[in-house]
Amino acid sequence: MSDVTSRDAKQKWVYTNTVKDHFFHPRNFMEDEETYQASGVGMVGSPACGDMMKIWIKVDPATERITDMKWQTFGCASAIASTSMMSVIVTENGGMTIEDARKLRPQDIMERLGGLPVRKVHCSVLGDKALRSAINDYLRKVNQDARVEVEHGRLVDKVVKVTDHDIEEAVLDGAWTLEAVQRKTKVGTGDPSCIPEVEQLIRFYQEKHFGKEDGK
Amino acid sequence: MKKRIYLDHAATTPVDPAVIRAMRPFFSEQFANPSSLHAAGSEAQRAVAQARRTIADLLHAHEEEIVFCSGGTESDNLAIQGTIRAHREHGNHVITSTIEHPAVLETLERLARRGEIELTKIPVSEDGLVPAERVAQAITERTVLVSIMMANNEIGTVQPIADIGRAILAYRKDHPGIYPVFHTDACQAAGTLDLDVMKLHTDLLTCNGTKIYGPKGIGLLFVRRGLKIEPMMIGGGQERGLRSGTEDVPGIIGFAKAFELAQKRKEKENVRLVALRDRLIEGLLRIPKSRLNGHATERLPNNANISFLDIEGEAAVLYLDAKGICCSTGSACASTSLDPSHVILALGMSYEAAHGSLRFSLGHATMKEDVDTVIKVMPKIVERLRHMSPVNLDMKYFKKG
Known part of the structure; x- marks a missing residue:
């Protein structure tokens, strides 16, 4: 509430058109969890913090490319748009390899969104974490535990x-x-x-x- | 262009055309400084005096008890800091509630952090009420000030100010003196409630123009006769030395006009607003996993504050905005602190649920069709956001775990 909690109203609604587009028309979000055959699942955040993301990926075992990604996000416009954009980046051009996908940084997602207001940057940092968590989950499932990467410091x-x-x-x-x-x-x-x-x-x-x- | 449905009157109201008409001559025609000796100055001075009389009458106060200033925030600061500074020799204990506006709460917490005051924050009931007896019990011989808002800006709960005032009078009977001084922030109440300082028993009262169809940037502090407060703005000694600076003549004229209109219209308008408010609340509560924040009946006629589980408030505000509906949220994402609204949390709600609160505040322009539009579009928005959300909380999250 602008009259109550927001002390910098100037940054209230400065989302780019790309952010708005992904917020109002999210891509790849999980419609039917029951029937989806995921290779790996990852979840980060908590509703108490105000942001929570869950990510499902399908990996082609031969190429190790992520051929499909679905997501659900509890959070504000930045969080929803960031996850949506991440799903596009990860799956476009035949899909990223899991090694490349691991290197995806919040900045890469923000760049494709045309930037986020400074106050909203924190909302986008969970997506790539959830993705890495889903990749680790996949590696464990295919018994490649040695390749599981513990979250390195960011x-x-x-x-x-x-x-x-x-x-x-x-x-x-x-x-x-x-x-x-x-x-x-x-x-x-x-x-x-x-x-x-x-x-x-x-x-x-x-x-x-x-x-x-x-x-x- | 789609019609915009503005349901954020608690943030600010449009300026009433009659107010603009009353203000207009004071920009370029009767523009003189009320302190000037010449005839033009006297004209401005008379206009300000007339406005002061109008407002004093509405408050059942005396003209010299009205101090004009730049708005609600300045008025709260003057009341709080001015009282504390002027009455140090009596003590440094202050009582307030957990749900005050930041102009009160932040001011007091800052003073407490600096060690200048001892602060007692009275917790509110589940529906946001500050019990008068809890205030009375908290008073000590060192209490200089009690500051409790008249109506809450987020959840609309109307506090028993007259009861608190009487409890303070009773304390003074047993402990002869002027302490504790009693202040109320009535900014949200001024448009719809009766502000009779004789009945409320307050020594200080804050209100402003921007919430009552008046101009922004103008407010007042009622200071009961005989009560000493220290000024914060020092200069030419305007407003009996309590608020220096050339008077905002058009602002004062507009404020008085707006106040007059609000108080004249309120009886009839409140009946209309309460019906619309209750229609909106009833309609929105039909959405699963929702609840009303604040008191069901002791609430402002124009406030509906609803929490929806599993969705985040900012996302909902923006989806509503895309449908042309303006409202507010207590979500952390809409704030700089990353904490959800302190008011919603003070009601005993979990962080999880506090992120999903929406405030709709109605006004003169609100029609039944507008309310029905919100009732129609809201379920789809909630459903869509829940569909996107991995969270599926139990209703128990409406309480502290």
């Missing part, structure tokens, strides 16, 4: 070089507020634009490792 603050793993570690260490995480990692002091994402990550890891805070 730079959150490029200036002071803090990754999401650093934040996870800080949360595990009991830093549950932005200030506490900053004391441990200095995150956001180099690049303050990452702070909203950091706050989201704190809540996410807190819930992942400690359950829901005071019963909320």
Whole structure:
């Protein structure tokens, strides 16, 4: 509510036409979960954080190309449009190989969307994670566990070089507020634009490792 | 072009044509500074005095109790910071509620963080009510200020301000003195409720133009006679020294006109709005996994706030916007904090459910057909967003887990 919670209304509705198109006409979203024969499934986020994504992929075992991808997303316009665009990128031109798909970064998706408002960048970072999780799921199913890649750290603050793993570690260490995480990692002091994402990550890891805070 | 259905009157209202007509002469014709000695200045001064009288009468206040300023936020800040600064020798304890507007809550929390005050936030009931007895119980000998909003901007719950006022009077009877000072933010209430400060027993009252079909950028603080507050804006000593700066003459004239019209129309208009509001609420609650936020009856005539599980508010607002319907959400994605609305959370709802709250606020222009359009399109939007969503929460998420 602009009169209540949004203190920077200037960035309210500055989505590109591509974002709007994918938001209002999402591509490849999962219509019928029951009958879909997925090679791998991945899910990240939680409804408490405000974003949650689930991704299904079909992989051709001979070429290791992702021939089809379906998704479901709970989240705002940026989250929905990002997942939709990711499904297009991953499956176009005969499909990406799983090795290439693993390298997909949030920036690649944002670029194809023509950019996202700074405040909304955090909404797009879950898609590629869900995709990597689905790829790992596929590799486990085909007994190639050795190729499973544990999530490597992703730079959150490029200036002071803090990754999401650093934040996870800080949360595990009991830093549950932005200030506490900053004391441990200095995150956001180099690049303050990452702070909203950091706050989201704190809540996410807190819930992942400690359950829901005071019963909320 | 499709007709736009504006259901965001709690954010701001259009300016009434009669208000614009009243303001117009004061831009380029009677433009003089009310402080000037010449005849033109006196004319402006008389117009401001007349507007002040109009508003004072409507509040059952005295003219010298009205301090014009730039809006609701400034008025809240002046009430809070002005009182705390002027009454330090008495104490530094302040009582408020968990669902105040940020102009009150953020101001108080900042002062508390700096160690300048001790803050007690009274939790609200499940339907958003601040119980008067809880306020009374929280008062100590060091309490200088109680600030409770008259009606909530998000969920529309109307607080028992007169009861709280009487509880404070009772405390003062046992503890002779002026403490605690009682402030209410009545910005959301001014368009539809009775604002008689004699009946409400408030010492300070905030309201503004932008929510009552008046201009933006104008507000007032009612300051009861004899109550000392420190000014925040220092300068030429306008508004009895409490708010320096050349008066916004057209703003003041427009504000008074809007206030007058709102109070005159409210009886008839409220009946119409309540019927439309209840029609909308009833229609939207037919959608599965939905619930009304705020009190069923103790609520503003124009506010409907509904939560839908498994969908995210911003996405719903944008789908409604594509259908020409304007409303608001308490979703985190619409805010800078990434936290969903503090008001919805204060009702005891889970984070999961708080992300899916929508506020529809009705106004003069709202017709039955508009309400019916929303009732018609909303189920499809909710269904579509749920279809896209991997989340399928149980109804228990409407409560804290």
